[in-house]
Amino acid sequence: MPGVAGFRLHTPLNRADIFDELIVFQGASYFRALGKDTLYGLSARGLAVNTGLPEGEEFPRFSEVWLRRPEPGDSSATIYAALDSPSVTGAYRFVITPGDDTTVEVTMRLFLRKDIKQLGIAPLTSMFLHNGADKGSFDDFRPSVHDSEVLVLNAGKDATLCRPLNNPPRLASSYFGAQSPRSFGLAQRNRDFEHYLDAQAHYERRPSLMIEPLGDWGKGTVRLVEIPSDLEGNDNIVAYWIPEGETRAGDELAYDYRMHWGMNPPGATPQTLGRVVRLRSGHGGVAGVEADTQTRKFVIDFAGGQLSDMPSDAELEPIASAQNGEIVEAILSRVDGRDEWRLVLELRAEPDAIVEIKAVLSGYDRNLTETWVYQWINA
Template sequence: MNRRSFLAGALAAPMIATARAQDAPKPDAPPPPPDLFAENAPFSREALDETARLLSTRPYEAPASQLPNGYADLAQDVFRSIRTAPGRSIWAQDNRGVTVDLLPGGWIYRSPVRVSLIEDGKVRPAPNDASWFDFGRAPPPPADRPFPFSGISASAAIDAQGALREFAQFQGGAIFRALARGQVFGASARGLAIDTGEPNGEEFPLFRALWVERPQAAANTLEVYALLDSRRVTGAYRLTLRPGEITVVDVEFTLFPREELGHVGVAPMTSTFYFGPNDRAGVDDVRGRAHRSEGLQIWNGGGEWIWRPLSNPTELQISVFTDRNPRGFGLLQRQRAFPAYNDLNRRYDRMPSAWVEPIGDWDEGQFQLLEIPTESDVNENIYCYWRPKAPLKPGERFSRAYRLHWCWTPPDRPAGAVCAGTYCGAAGGRRRRFVVDFAGDAVADPNRAAQIRPMVSATVGQIRDPQGRHNPEIKGYRVTFDLDPGNEELSELRMVLEADGKPVSETWLYRWTA
């Protein structure tokens, strides 16, 4: 494959402006990236890094849709009827422990993704044709034209019965998600966030190409490499997936900015919070809750555990938590009882918690949490990520690594009591009544309840009638108090349980708004 054909077609979309074949290259033109798409080309992480670096030296060009006529307008249910054709799952007959399916383009997935396999260290491109799919209720595309992919999914014998089941997806922008044994898909992760919540608008990077390495026999591990591209940055990613009781995704990446980036989100996650017992104003619904995640958990560099219940605000809310070298953070789903949700279709009670464990030195920065108003539980309206303090400079490499756990309960958890529920309701006038339950060994003994003191404070307004008592129904501790905001419209609440002058619980934070 020559330079011109590679640059024009390697990513199944134009990536840079290329000269006509008869034009001589300029002496100072940067060399083309290594050809990681040619049949039998050697693949390495170093080669992928160099591809991303050289790509960052060239102007960005958005990918052009290669969808057949009408496929960008497919209804969701019609698009979902497209399935992998019989016998086309990759490595299904090789006893590898993991199989891979290609995902079709169409509906909202309009940017093509180039997919290649890595076998014995060599690249084997997946041909872009329609033979990979059974098109169900969708009109069959023209047989004489390439058919684009939108990503990949992976399956493994993740449940007790041993049948293969989908446990991970890479589809849509730089989005990926996973689940653990017995779960259904819920929260999502992204490769990178740029200018999220900024007035100038968010920039959405894309995984333009994926390379999937053939796993060792019965290894139950999958290696996925990705090339990220957007207007101001490129990146090389390596993701190692290990499905199981906790599905672990190890993420290593290196970024190469085209321009200075002042607002970058590392290890970003997205989820949905429509309503819950702490925030259901204006909701008339047979369900008790509707959310993929109920709170943000932070284990900061100073060793403090923070729990921040999520909400569905009337206006965009951005919360910032400054830190250095964080130990962990994630969007958690703690309530696991089906009656709390009463939803047999979405099964929020079975959706995973997503927990990030930073690896190495992450320096100074801040956690950012965005809560966006939503009128349904269809749209993702919750965003969280780590924002480095120092901007990313063009021409400089930026590398980080982290371990992402998709789980029922994160492997890291507070030593003290944790928040088991936050409830909020009217208390007369502008007052709001809060009930917060804590559970754990530190508060399980009813004889110790008299020694526990709830330390509650508010940035504005007055805390009225704080009371704490043993809660025998959960073998925990319940705190009840009223917030009298006066004429204020916003107040930041904070609470921690103490005994003998020392904290015995995580720190509960809550933002009340009128």
């Protein structure tokens, strides 16, 4: 229909007497949804094509949309959409179920018209400006400004990666290989107003979004793209799944997945493992004595899981590594008076080096925490 930019659905999400916005489709193949008590934040897309590549990105759009008329008593709404672009055409079905965590079950069938260098399945788009880990040059009264703070990848039965987001000095990408992942997504874990101090935007109420593959997605990679930004109005974070193998003209692809939008949807925070609760960074050296500008210090606090019951003399050890850099020092200790363990890493790297850092706390023949991963650009 000419003149129609998009549409939205309403439902009594938070109160029985008020029809709140539940989901909105607007612009290309973009859409975003809400769980109970959340405010609009990150978005999803139907498909990503050549994002952040020199060839230039292509933005498929939903050219036609159909809403199936709900029957009395239905708890879900079903939407069908046709996707179109120069390189691909597709058919989508969305089954939307509101709740504390609103779910959107997606069925997609793709037909490739051209070779595609990089196809992004279940793409997510968000905003990260700054937080306590590195405020950069922002002269801002708010300690943190972001719609999402970490990328989470649940790769195996007891393997969870937590990648805090960055606002990098230049375009940056990180790649995380996985075989049949349980879920991945962008999470807003900190729900404390004091973490943000924004009485208008209320970033503490932005939803997390986790993608749960349905069926076996096989081998592939989760790509994280981080784009430099000086404004919180810019969506500068993108994450999506890249299937292994080439995507050629004439290929027919099928993917099914379930999206979970909410304050703490399944998979956003590990249930049995300790989690990263805080990240700070600064110059190296001994605090209060002498700064070492040749090194960078990263302070990672872990809590939860079995860590809560561990005494200060527990036999825990950090397993840490740095690609393209050197770990000068690694110190692990329990934080007095708190059920937290603090890992302090001090690193050295060549100027302009892109350093990939990884750390996990281990003990008693198993990993006790999710794996913290981070990209440090020594600009």
